[in-house]
Amino acid sequence: MRTAEIRRRFLDFFAERGHTVVPSAPLPTPDPTLLFVNAGMVPFKPYLTGEVPAPWPRATSVQKCVRTLDIEEVGRTTRHGSFFQMNGNFSLGDYFKEEAIAFAWELSTASVEGGGYGLDPDRIWVTVHHSDDESRGLWRRIAGLPDERIVARGDEDNFWSMGVPGPCGPCSELYYDRGPALGRAGGPAVDEDRYMEFWNLVFMQYERGKGPGKSGYPILGELPRRNIDTGMGLERMATLLQGVDNLYEIDETRPVLDRAAALAEVRYGADAEADVRLRVVADHVRTALMLLADGTSPGNEGRGYVLRRILRRAVRSMRQLGHTEPVLGDLLAVARDCMAPSYPEVAEAYDRIADRAASEEEAFRSTLRQGTTVLDTAVAKVKEEGSRALPGAQAFLLHDTYGFPIDLTLEMAAEQGVEVDREGFTTLMREQRERARADARARKAGGTDLGVLRPVLDEHGPTDWRALDTLTTDARVLAVLGVTGPAPVVREGEIATVVLDRTPFYAESGGQDSDAGRLSGASVEAEVLDVQRPLPGLVVHQVRVLSGELATGDRVHAAVDPEWRLGARQAHSGTHVLHAALRQVLGPNALQSGSYNRPGYLRLDFPWRGALSAAARSEIEAAANQALRRDLPVGVRWMTLPEAKELGAQALFDETYGEKVRVVEIGGAWSRELCGGTHVEHASQIGTVALTSESSVGAGMRRLEAAVGAEGFGYLARERDLVSRVAEQLQAPRAELPDRIAGLLDRLKSADRENQRLREQADRARAGDLAADATDVDGTLVVTATTDGDARALAIAVRERLPATRPGVVVVGSPAGDRATLVAAVNGAARSTGQDASALVKRLLDGRGGGSPELAQGGGIPSERLPGTLDSVPALLFRA
Incomplete structure (x- = not known):
């Protein structure tokens, strides 16, 4: 059964049973804690938690998801894919355990002819939370499962929460026995490769308190409205119904894998390491296709960085397989044909997708060339210093500045016998991510911790947002908050975060900046500096008190600046x-x-x-x-x-x-x-x-x-006035300005060329005098000089005028504004004594620059340091 058909059957089954079919949300999500939707329930979270009233009592969806925490495991296990689809059915205060279990069992085991998936009931195992006797009884009664195929497990496996105070509850998972060829007998507690999980039923019935991890937190009581959240892995069901070993071999990914193998001229199944790389390519190309289709563009931070990393891992994996030509256009076209039956938009947007991918691949190929040069230089320096470890800061520079993947740095350094300080690199990466996340959270929350804002939303409900209807409204102050929590009062000159029961202010979103305006009350006048929506349904205002004081409970008049x-x-x-x-x-x-x-x-x-x-x-x-x-x-x-x-x-x-x-x-x-x-x-x-x-x-x-x-x-x-002034200065009609300016530029270029020619003539004439005045340093003729012209040409000219039988070294500096360039030239006799122009330039420039042993150059030193640098040449020539 093709994946698109599995998807259709799921939605049809639940639609026939009163569920509203909800389209998949785009992969990018405005949730400040996430970059992409990473679970089928994410778009439903405001309804499941009660933050927003649910628009339907029961719903169903097939949600696109991207999860990259386990990206290093992609291709190495059968259970990890960066893109996946989650089939879900949701009850929002409607039905509960009995109906959820009955639905899952019926769809899984009903015959194909009857609209189901036709799984063998005797090969299905389930797990339940060890305290959930109700679910155990329902599985016995509804499905007729024997006790030995109903496995009790603990909190880590079979109790769900979002990791913060809020809804929680036990869950029950369905597994399918794929047979003894894939592992040991004994159920999912023994072997989760043989027994593949394909559906998870979450029973949200309790409210949890504060506490770390997946267990050990207090249960505060029953929820007033119990919910159902289920997730059936579409790729896992396809793996089962198509009789393949893993999710990389189903109909939506295997064609990409086969095309990659053909391009690389390798056979899938012949080499374990090559198989991993082929699976990485198949997974990442499909993920990139879906991210690009949903509007994500490659970039250096956030979502863009995730996409860039995925694209580059795919390209690099193909290079590791021996295919060095551009490849994304070919592979994405195959992925498009695989995914279009379920997502027609990937075909409609394909030209844009292919163009973005081609640009990224072209840029990465350039990155590989530049990064390889930088890495080789860094490795050479490490060896020169007698070390065997590339600093983590250097690996981070390669990653952050050149987009060089850390795994590529590790591999290429190892090929040259050098290790990489992976721990130092990881620390720097973690610090960078934490700064970025903290900045994003602080921006959304107006500098206030989200944990401080959530109780306000829980107590008072969503903000009555009126920005699309009016510019003014009377409002009540629900909370005045500082960075760490509620502030009793905020006075003149102070800045705080204010939550109102209703607001006319537009909160920054969709590219539009937030409104400006005032809050006025009986004893306060405050300026609104920023407006954000840090949590779904909650609008917060960052304000500066201009006069008086503001406190929780105050009545204010909120007014948007009409001109703004x-x-x-x-x-x-x-x-x-x-x-x-x-x-x-x-x-x-x-x-x-x-x-x-x-x-x-x-x-x-x-x-x-x-x-x-x-x-x-x-x-x-x-x-x-x-x-x-x-x-x-x-x-x-x-x-x-x-x-x-x-x-x-x-x-x-x-x-x-x-x-x-x-x-x-x-x-x-x-x-x-x-x-x-x-x-x-x-x-x-x-x-x-x-x-x-x-x-x-x-x-x-x-x-x-x-x-x-x-x-x-x-x-x-202003443009008109500027044109008028230029026309006046040139004493020319406006219509003639382009031709008049072009003529002036041509004359300036001619004058520059003539000046350059005269400087070069002067340098050639000067070369003989410089050679004649060379200083003898332990038998080597040394010439140092500065020029406003071509330093390279002067250095070569002086070297040619030195006696060929005497070792000769020439160093010429050329100041250009605040920075100077150095060129070193060494003749054949000096080379025979061990002199090296490239090594000399690097010594003069603290490791920068390079070239051949006969001629090298570099730059970047301040121009005022040039005389001292040239004076140091004789001493550096014979340094060990």
Whole structure:
């Protein structure tokens, strides 16, 4: 049974039993504790925890997931894949254990002809929590399982919680006996390779208190509404139903593996280590396809770094298999054909996906060349110093600056007989990640610990958010918080985090900056500095008290600055307009991959190889402003996510969408995007869109920046004034400025070339005098000099004028602004005495620079150090 059919049967089964089919959420998630959805229940977490009222009593989904904690195990075990799909059915205060167990048993064992999976009931084992006698009894009664196939296990295996105070409960897992060829008899407690887990039923019925780990915390009591959260691994079920050994060999991954084997000219199954690499390729290519399809772009941090690492591991694995040519385009096309039956969007977006992957692969190939050079130099220095360990800081530099994978550093260093301080590298990596996570959490929470905010949400419920309806509202202060907890009162000049029962302030999201404004009360005036949504449903305000004092329980009037909101609306609508204009001019592959807008300014990132021409930039700007001149209407509609996709709405993938989504249209189909931001009512209200910059923000990624509204007109006015001043200074009509400036530049270039020629003539004439004045240092003729011209040419010219029979060394320095360049040249006689130009340059420049033994160069020293450096040459020549 193909994986797409397994997926369809699951959704149909539960839909027929009253479950609402919920589409998979995009892989990127706004949850500040996660980069990607890593479990099927993540999109349902606000409903399961009671933070947000559930829109349906029972639901089902097949959720895309990415989990990279075990990435090093990918390919080495049958249980680890970085991308997987989790089939789930959820009861939100509706049914409980009996129905969940009955559903799982029926679907698993019903005949294929009857719509089930046809698993042999006699080969199914289950586990239950050792205290859960109710579940044990239900398995006996509903499934007729004997006691020996109902295995009791402890908290580590069969009790679920999120690791923090909140819902928890026992779980029951279903395993399938794959036969004695795959391991020992005795059930899942003995061998989890032979007995493969394929479904986990979580019974959320208790509330847990504080405590570490998976056990040892107190159970505070029963939940008022019990929930069901189940997860059936789609790849695991496919492994069982397709009769293959592991998830890398199912129909959605095996074709990629086979194509990789064909390209590398190896046979799967012939060599254990090659098999691991082939499985890594198959897994990572599929994962990359799905991440790219959901809008993630390779980058140096966060989600982008995860994707970059996955792509580069796939490319490197192919190189280890002996295939050094570009490979991602070929393999991604195979993965697309495998996944399109379940996810048609991967085929629709494939041109964009392939283009981004090709850019990343090209960049990585360049990285390999640069990183290899840096690594070889570092290893040589380690050996020269008599050490056998590459410092962790050097490995981290290779990783952080050059994108060089640590496993590649380890392997290549080992080939040269050098170890790597892996512990030092890991410490630096951990510190970097902790800083990044802390920064992200602090930004979202306004500097307040999330653990301090959660009790506020638990006690008072979600914020009544009115930003899309009004600019003002009366509100009550629910909490005043500092970094560590509640603050009794905040006074004039102090900054604190404030939670209101209702707010008109827009919280930063979807690329739009937060609102500015004031909180006013009987005895307080406070400025709103920032607004964030650190937890689903909770809005927090960072405020500075301007006068008086603010305390919990106070009544205030919350008012958004209307000029700020107008500018924000112009900028956000301008971003949509620019995105549509970009796609109109460049085509559908120019899909927004990131944006930011605030009053008067917007930026938009999109995948594209190479800088845009001046003509393309002008055409994009003209298309955007044409929409403004046509005064296209701006409309908002609410609909289901499938309806929005059917309509062709563009989704921004750093958002999580609920049952209903908000679609913003500008000119109908011309611009149609899922968006929760604030917008103008007609395009003309944007004023103008003036492109101010187009630049690179990484391999294959470009950024457009623009001024909008009043700031846009101001930018154009400043440009006009600048042109007027230039025209006045050149005494030329504006229309002739490009030709007049081009003529001036040509004359300047000619003058520079003539000056260079004269300097070179002077240096050649000077070379003979320098050679004649060479200093004899223990039999070696030494010349040091400075020049404003070509140091390399002068060094060679002086070396040629030294007697060929005498050892000769020439070092020429050339200051250029704050930094200087050094060139060393050594003749044949000096080489025979052991002199080496490359070694000399490195001694002079503290390890920097290089070249051949006859001619080398380097730079970077401050220009003021150049005389002293040249004076040190004689002493360094004969240093051991």
